[in-house]
Amino acid sequence: MASTDKRTIFFTGATGYVGGTVLARLVDHPTFANSEFTLLIRPSKKDKVSTLHSLGFKTVLGSYDDLDILEEQASKADIIFSIADADNLAAAQAILRGSKKRYEATGRQPLLIHTSGTGVLVDDAKGLHSTDIIYDDLNPDQIETLAITQLHRNVDVAIVDADRENYVKTYVILPSTIYALAKTKFVDLGLQNPSSLQIPQLIRAGLLKGQGGVVGKGENVWPNVHVDDVADLFVVVYENALSGRAGHGREGFYFGENGEHKLYDLSKVIAQELYNVGKGKSPEPAPFTEEDYNRPENFGLEFLGTNARCLARGGRALGWKPRYTTEDVFKSIRPEVEYVIRSGKY
Template sequence: MSKSNIFLTGVTGYIGGSVLERLLNHPNAATFNLTALVRSPEKAEKLKTLGVNAVVGSHSDLPLIEKLASESDVVIAMADADNLDAARAELRGLKKRFEETGEAPILIHTSGTGVLTDNAVGAYAYDTIYDDADADQIETLAPTQPHRNVDLELVNADKEGYVKTFIILPSTIYGIAKGKLVELGIQNPYSIQIPVTIDASVRRGQGGMVGEGKNLWPSVSNEDIADLYIVLLDAILAKNPAATHGREGFYFGENGEHSLYQISEAIAKVLVEIGKGKSPVPTSFTTEEINKYFGAPYLGTNSRCRANHSRAIGWKPVKTTADMLASIKPEVEASFHRKSLLLA
């Protein structure tokens, strides 16, 4: 059986580590040659013990990224949704691969449902719900939306025919990652949106939100979003006709929806429960707090979608909004643990 050369970026990160863990445990793992770009020489050595060809470098090493992509049948990019230069380097390398083999290689890129956001500042929920199976609707997104410039670069490359591009768009990802890569100190086990909200609330001693917290976002567990990458890769390699690419190659990661208020209220209640909060009812972050903790009121945006395309290729997410809210208490405990380590 021929082997697939798979080049991955972001494997030391929250999503990437969980995806790599699944590739290492995949039923067809023996048919994968895995190459990963990592910044840390120490983590590179640990990855080599797992059978991964770890190359030390960064997203600034564009000639290196181009070279590694040119040697690959599949690139799975999970490091930076907004690095246009790195995406272009990947595409240059994949174009060389196409010219050498005559086969269009595969690029699975990580974007995010931040591309759907507005400027609600927590004041309202918008009505539009984006469907990843509706290419016409997704095409209405302005090129100025977050992540959109990179997404469009990939779609345009697919149109040229030398690469097949597939874009996964995670939403609010939750849950503390577990597994061998976490145990070995390779993978970051924490997400961003919920932990940063918790950390800000801990520092002010009160659960907080942007505005009134009325804005809505979808959510997905770390386990479920990592599964989506594998389901998509399997569907592509099996030539599943539902695994479309390019303009029709968008795949949302969502399994439920929540308001910012729900998250902030859950945080506030936990803080009161452990004696670290003033009230179980969240209060609005001040402008000064938003600037201090987040830099902008991004948490107050709306992002609404349904992952119909992802489900059409066989993705079956398990965890729901209830699981997301239940995950907040251990995340609060982890926040205090991180702070105690910093002070140690």
């Protein structure tokens, strides 16, 4: 790429919790002035387009079901940030086809930064026990023992295989339990979802139950990471990918974690906060029942009873310095409870 050329970037997930927080970082990054961003925006979000244009972005209306659009936009991109759906294999394959076209047209390998998650590590603990198995992102041999049937894994493997074919350099970022309300310029402008998934799901399930709950005994363990630290991890990987210092392909997995928690401890704080605001009968969490699990609104609730332990050594080796710890997870619960109640989405 000539020094006068703008770096073309295709970005998916811009209005989402993680994607919007990452994009806000990139707007303030020194490379932004020499970058041309095209954002994939769902048709249901088309009212956001004019504001995004005013901020200097190009947009294309579409979703991960629009495979032709994904392939076309990827074929025009030097860099792709895929932050929309970790489990859509057809979408990932379309993006990879576009990346291959880009390579064939330019002779340069585009960079694909894909978002997976530590859900790929889960077991079937049902909240009844922890595990001693801890995955290390600097140990690709260990990661390759994961079964193709694990959550996200078929997409991750397809992406690594593409890197092995040498037409694209791939970097897979795997956040753990992401927490805290996002506070970015995009949230302020009404462009971005400010709330995560796992902790709000526990809060909503407790509100529906009328009592803070827990999966099984809550003995299972998950790592956690603040949304701002996740965004910093994306930027660190991006910077090191541009300079050629970041491992890619089978050596390009980057966990996001800065501590871990037992589900019971998290559930207890949620139960306490629901009790404090008059939405729970007791400050102690009660086990979820079959009735709770069978509520359509609680789909996937049992997933929160799994173990998914890991070490984020890869990002730290590149200079990632996460600031927030497990204590900050617990401090984030009250604002999350207030947000869920305020939104009325339970």
